[in-house]
Amino acid sequence: MRKPPKPALVARRRRAATTPLVVILAMPALLFLVLPILLVIPMSFTAGHVVEFPPSAWGLTAYRELFADEGWRETIMFSLKVSALAVFLSVLTAGLAAIGLPRLRMRGEGLVAAVILIPLAMPVVTLALGIFQFFNQLQINGTLVGIAIAHSVLGVPYVFLTVRAALSKLDLALVRSAMSLGAGTWSVFRWVYLPAILPALLSGALLVFVVSFDEVVIALFISGPGAITFPVKLFTEVQFNLSPAIMAVSTLLLAAVVLSVVVGILLFGVRRTVYRIALGDGGGAGR
Amino acid sequence: MMALRTIGPDVSGQSSVRAAAVAARRGRWGNLLWLLPVLALYAAGLVLPLGITVRRAFELGAAGWSDLLHNSLFTGAALNTVIDSTGITVVAVLLAYSLAAAIWRGGAIARASLTTLVVIAFLTTVLVKIVAFNALLRDNGVLNTLLQALGVIDGPLHLFPGRPAMIVAMVQYVVPFAIFPILSVMVRLDKRVEQAAESLGASPWHVFVHVVLPLTLPGVIAAALLVFVICTGFYVIPATLGTPRDQLLANVVALYALQLVDFRVASAVAMVLVVVVGVLTVLYQRAERATR
Structure with a gap:
């Protein structure tokens, strides 16, 4: 006579039986999430000058128009400079703060950390309005430095979070022993802290770059002649008209995202890539 | 300040302990320097801008x-x-x-x-x-x-x-x-x-x-x-x-x-x-x- 199967085994079998159903139930949500975005790809490969689906003739007109357009090239270059400066400022200030805060060993540490994270929760438009008014007094509206400073404020929380997470794994005995062996502040920073937080600094820098390169609202408020970022140009063009060139830009942006996610997964695996991205899951600056 | 702590047991005598405490305190607040850059950045890009916004909002009456x-x-x-x-x-x-x-x-x-x-x-x-x-x-x-x-x-x-x-x-x-x-x-x-x-x-x-x-x-x-x-x-x-x-x-x-x-x-x-x-x-x- 066969023994009745163990309860855990029954449970596992049931689980396996319901799994396809759970996955199927998620399909509408998945399609809704992904399909609309993918739509821009075929629409960009048109031979004509209007946006249609499917294109009546396939071709690369959109890409040729895009690369021939001085305006797009200029704004992309400008945005790259803004984002590079923003990354530098965020990484420097947030990295130092993440190291220094626990060293203060004061009671309000959690409060200071919360204050540093404020830009994550702030409605971007409020920040944009305030920065516009203040930078107007400083007369740095419509300048590269002005936009970069504003973006670096948005970026600080991301670097701060990633570096803090890395530091929480650092054994403070290392710091203590280095200092007791006579290492000065600089040596401790260079030989103890920096190696421990370098990966965190890099992924933080990447997040800041993405935030800055995507940011529309602040850049729209404080843009000026000669200081128009790439997202602001895209935003204003979209409000008037959809051209094949816009489809081409969107396809390239999408390709960059897909590429970086795939590279991230190949380098770090799915779980760590997602963990790193989810660390920055605070609100999304570009909305 | 952490170094002083580890050396602590070696130093004896009241005065050196007091000196160590003073140095520790100074070292601790010296760490504020780490936070200065972020404070400066936030002053320019967050606090003062919000301050102006709050003031303007109150000007409305x-x-x-x-x-x-x-x-x-x-x-x-x-x-x-x-x-x-x-x-x-x-x-x-x-x-x-x-x-x-x-x-x-x-x-x-x-x-x-x-x-x-x-x-x-x-x-x-x-x-x-x-x-x-x-x-x-x-x-x-x-x-x-x-x-x-x-x-x-x-x-x-x-x-x-x-x-x-x-x-x-x-x-x-x-x-x-x-x-x-x-x-x-x-x-x-x-x-x-x-x-x-x-x-x-x-x-x-x-x-x-x-x-x-x-x-x-x-x-x-x-x-x-x-x-x-x-x-x-x-x-x-x-x-x-x-x-x-x-x-x-x-x-x-x-x-x-x-x-x-x-x-x-x-x-x-x-x-x-x-x-x-x-x-x-x-x-x-x-x-x-x-x-x-």
Whole structure:
């Protein structure tokens, strides 16, 4: 006579039986999430000058128009400079703060950390309005430095979070022993802290770059002649008209995202890539 | 100061102990230097800008604030914001729950591919999304062309520009945000609780309704609050996919600042936005902490 199967085994079998159903139930949500975005790809490969689906003739007109357009090239270059400066400022200030805060060993540490994270929760438009008014007094509206400073404020929380997470794994005995062996502040920073937080600094820098390169609202408020970022140009063009060139830009942006996610997964695996991205899951600056 | 501590046992005598204490204190406050750069940056890019906004908002005076409450631009946008955010939150959390469940329960391949696609959707800039929904939902767009070709409708459905296009795009934008808090609760569920229910004869449906759903509710609440907070701040999507009637509070701030050049009213509306978002964020952090 066969023994009745163990309860855990029954449970596992049931689980396996319901799994396809759970996955199927998620399909509408998945399609809704992904399909609309993918739509821009075929629409960009048109031979004509209007946006249609499917294109009546396939071709690369959109890409040729895009690369021939001085305006797009200029704004992309400008945005790259803004984002590079923003990354530098965020990484420097947030990295130092993440190291220094626990060293203060004061009671309000959690409060200071919360204050540093404020830009994550702030409605971007409020920040944009305030920065516009203040930078107007400083007369740095419509300048590269002005936009970069504003973006670096948005970026600080991301670097701060990633570096803090890395530091929480650092054994403070290392710091203590280095200092007791006579290492000065600089040596401790260079030989103890920096190696421990370098990966965190890099992924933080990447997040800041993405935030800055995507940011529309602040850049729209404080843009000026000669200081128009790439997202602001895209935003204003979209409000008037959809051209094949816009489809081409969107396809390239999408390709960059897909590429970086795939590279991230190949380098770090799915779980760590997602963990790193989810660390920055605070609100999304570009909305 | 940490060095002094380790050396501590070696030094004897009152005076050197006192000297060490003084040095330790100085060293400790010397660490403030680490925080100076971020403080300077925040002063320029956060504190002073907000200070000016608060001051401008108060310049409006009691009369100005009561005018604001009768300003149909403001009240209309406030109403839109509450209604749209609520609807979007409900739909987005449902969709996110189904995706989170599939990632949680799916096999290795399903899990990896679903996660990858969700992350790609999450990282895709909002600008690509508004381009996509514009192309999809306009009168001669993909959806209308398709439905007309299939003979489902005679004339085009007017979805863009307007509330339908705007809401669909906002839901699509927030779903990935809602997945993370729900999923983080799911992966920490103790499998044995489910197994216990099953071995006692509960059907899969019963297990879901009476075991899984209640246990994942904290994640759902955290996700809902996060989505609601994000919705209250939406600017780009309403500006590009909605009509002037569909605008939200953030758009009113921009309208008053950039078009009407009335910074007092703009600041006042921005303050309302900050207070609402601030309260919701505190609630979210409580809810998020409860999921751990």
